[in-house]
Amino acid sequence: EIVLTQSPDFQSVTPKEKVTITCRASQSIGNNLHWYQHKPDQSPKLLIKFASQSFSGVPSRFSGSGSGTDFTLTINSLEAEDAATYYCHQSSSLPWTFGQGTKVEIK
Amino acid sequence: EVQLVESGGGLVQPGGSLRLSCAASGFIFSSYNMNWVRQAPGKGLEWVSYIDTRSATIHYADSVKGRFTIARDNAKNSLYLQMNSLRAEDTAVYYCARVVLPLFPFDYWGQGTLVTVSS
Numbered sequence: 001e002i003v004l005t006q007s008p009d010f011q012s013v014t015p016k017e018k019v020t021i022t023c024r025a026s027q028s029i030g031n032n033l034h035w036y037q038h039k040p041d042q043s044p045k046l047l048i049k050f051a052s053q054s055f056s057g058v059p060s061r062f063s064g065s066g067s068g069t070d071f072t073l074t075i076n077s078l079e080a081e082d083a084a085t086y087y088c089h090q091s092s093s094l095p096w097t098f099g100q101g102t103k104v105e106i107k
Numbered sequence: 108e109v110q111l112v113e114s115g116g117g118l119v120q121p122g123g124s125l126r127l128s129c130a131a132s133g134f135i136f137s138s139y140n141m142n143w144v145r146q147a148p149g150k151g152l153e154w155v156s157y158i159d160t161r162s163a164t165i166h167y168a169d170s171v172k173g174r175f176t177i178a179r180d181n182a183k184n185s186l187y188l189q190m191n192s193l194r195a196e197d198t199a200v201y202y203c204a205r206v207v208l209p210l211f212p213f214d215y216w217g218q219g220t221l222v223t224v225s226s
Contacts, residue, residue, distance in 0.1 A: 034212035036152075043111075043202065043216040044152065055214065087152055091210050095168050098152040 002026050004088050006099035014107045019075040021102045023088035028068045032092035035064055035073045039084045048073060080106050109133040109215045111203050116220030123193050129186040129203030129217055137181035140206045142213060143188050145199035156188065193224045
C-alpha cells in the first residue's frame with residue numbers, strides 16, 4: 001500500500017497569505033496525485049488533478065506541482081472561504097489512498 | 108449539473124447489515140466508473156470500493172473485503188453498497204464518488220450518508 005504523508009497537519013493563516021501543503025508518497029507514483037478540498041458537512045471537491053492540472057471551475061489561486069514522490073499544493077492569497085481540510089490522493093495503484101489531511105484555519 | 112445523492116445510512120448494531128444507495132443524475136451514469144469512500148469521525152478519507160461501468164471489474168479495500176458488496180443498476184442510475192457483519196470501526200460518513208477511469212481522480216462526490224455501528 002502506498003502511504004501518503006502530508007505536512008503540516010494544521011496551519012493557521014491570515015487572509016491574503018500564501019499557503020503551501022506538501023504530500024510525500026512512500027514510493028514513486030508518477031503524476032497520479034490529486035488534491036481535494038473538504039469542508040464540514042459538504043462533499044469533497046476536486047481542486048487539482050494529475051499533480052498540476054486545475055479542475056474545471058477551481059479558482060486560479062490554487063495550484064499544484066511535483067512528480068514521483070514529492071508534491072505541493074499552493075494557495076496564493078488565501079481567502080476566508082478557503083478554510084477547509086485538504087487531502088492528497090494517489091490513483092497510481094490499489095488500494096487508492098489519501099493523505100491524512102491538512103486543516104487550514106483562517107486567523 | 109452532476110448530482111450524487113446517498114441514502115440508507117443509520118444506526119445498526121454490531122454484526123448487523125445495511126444497504127447504502129447513491130442516486131446519480133446530470134450525467135450518463137452508465138459511462139462512469141464509481142467508488143465508495145468513507146470518513147470515520149475525526150479521521151481522514153478512506154477508499155472502500157470500486158466498480159466499473161459494466162460491473163465487470165470490482166475492487167475492495169482489505170478492511171471490508173468479504174463483508175461489503177458493491178453493485179450498480181445502470182437502468183436506475185444507482186450505485187449500492189451492501190454492508191454485512193458491521194463493526195464499530197465501520198462507523199463513518201460514506202460518500203459515493205465518480206471516476207472516469209481507474210487512474211483518474213474522483214471528480215464528483217455526493218454529500219455522504221452517516222452509518223453508525225453501535226449497541
